[in-house]
Amino acid sequence: MNIGEIAKRAGVSRSTVSYALSGKRPVSAATVRRINDVIAELGYRPNASARALAEGRTRTFGLVIPPASTRLTDVQLEFVASVVEAAAVHDHDVLLSPSGGDHDRSFERIVTGRRVDGVILMEILLADPRVDRLSQAGLPFVTIGHVEHPGASWWVDVDYAGLISRCVRHLADLGHQHVVLINRSDELVAAGYGPALRSTAGFLEAAGQRGLTAHNVCCADDPAAGLACFEQIRERWPGVTAAVTINEAALPGVQRALHRAALDVPRAFSLTGVIADRLAEDFYPPLTAADVPARQMARLAVDLLLEQINDPSATPRHALLEPAITLRSSTGARHG
Amino acid sequence: MNIGEIAKRAGVSRSTVSYALSGKRPVSAATVRRINDVIAELGYRPNASARALAEGRTRTFGLVIPPASTRLTDVQLEFVASVVEAAAVHDHDVLLSPSGGDHDRSFERIVTGRRVDGVILMEILLADPRVDRLSQAGLPFVTIGHVEHPGASWWVDVDYAGLISRCVRHLADLGHQHVVLINRSDELVAAGYGPALRSTAGFLEAAGQRGLTAHNVCCADDPAAGLACFEQIRERWPGVTAAVTINEAALPGVQRALHRAALDVPRAFSLTGVIADRLAEDFYPPLTAADVPARQMARLAVDLLLEQINDPSATPRHALLEPAITLRSSTGARHG
DNA sequence: TTGTAGGCGTTATCAG
């Protein structure tokens, strides 16, 4: 079932059918009706590959996600779903590529096979080979997170440094003097993972300004590590009365540790950080936190990508989001 | 950069380049070398759309996931990642389509635009319009889960009825006499969601055989509902000493309810069910449960799909997996 | 072992 068949049955030329469909040149109302009738009857839909070949665009985005071995966090997951949704709004499809390094086959297929019009890159590192690969290939792309020296590039990110600073100041205002940052894993920090490093910077800076005693602790991305990490913190620094975190995956373990130590939150201990709202709300008690606006970021990323695709010479834009900190019930005045 | 350019620089015809790449006809070693050198130098990769158009196959699968509004569970997520990974092994890409009903645009684009060679359909209902749509379109597909009367179709599923039965018998062996099934949401049951219905059937049957008092309770897919649900159960049926569940999303709430009621697991209460292994292990205490083998299911689904694509007249096959129940620490003899 | 040429299904240019 191709456009020629439709043309034949409607008694017009193929180009007329094409134009009737795209509206790129006027077609008489009567002809359009006839064509539409035939199309409806035969259930015709243009062949995407042929169209892509002729148009030079695939109407498809590539979305590079962390490899399957890495457990996706809640925000990441929501982000993926939201990207697909946002793309669908613009009648675009999304091709998934789970890849870490740049020698990945599926990544290469996407970059170089002209299967996509642009790429959204999740979870980038401060120095990321994939970013270089993409700019070298001349393929439009938007990163979630930004490299160390973004220069002129397209990205959307959350201001981890700023948000963590605000969390610390919030705790300082409540009288806390000894605080800790439960960070992402050692490996991520070593690899140069922006959010982890920027959170550390914001944490130490704000703590310094307010004269707090502060410790930055890395914690693997799973509940067991969260539990162990929290217990170590309590042991090493018994005076700590509040924690800030960006490690969502560790939260269930932190919850268990709090229970086990019979620490009442927020009376005996305060907890806050940058956390997906759903997780913040599922915590007990609900966490005062900066909710990562995953849906909004996804929409923004798609918009930026489309802008770039439609006008390759456009000046690169970016967005550094600083969502509000939602006050819930996990932070309170220091009593310890 | 196209095949013609390579041919020119290598001093051969385009077909020779094509054959050198595909290996579908012998090419002299010297020529192959020359061609490969040029390709390496220019970084050429064939245009996927052109190839798809010529070959009549896209080397791409469609993966239909629940819409973004529905929160993806842990198993579902792992499944998505695993499908992409399994597809990559066969040099295939995966196009995502988040859709519930069958009037979905992205679903239609995939089905009818010949963008994919086949489709993997997650989370199907006992009577699912998308299944009809796909078979009508003549597009190869594999469902995760099976419709009410699968007849001759391709699917892979977990034997929920059998597994839940085994859980119940396990509890009966431990002396429990009053058990409850914490099921998925009302809406899913009403919509005809197979796992929920089959779990109910297996639960009631096994309970009947062993003469247990049994209740089937629906619970929305989130922690808050899990908490409320568990407390209602305790209130309505104080004699219940054990629960079986397939509702992963509700688990954190159940955990909280257990804590709140100061119920020691497994001394005072036993809990088991069909649960992703990671979640089972993150529970406190770790759950005795039938681990859903998401990775294996993904690999199987991809294999079945490829088999079907490569031989459209192949006899439909399916796989009903019955993973072992892993004994962890959440079930014990009844003391209540 | 290699080259020529037609076709895959669209879009877009150029005439009418």
Next chain:
DNA sequence: CTGATAACGCCTACAA
């Protein structure tokens, strides 16, 4: 307003 016709880049008979 509408029809021919040439791309788009690759694959694959058919010839040599």
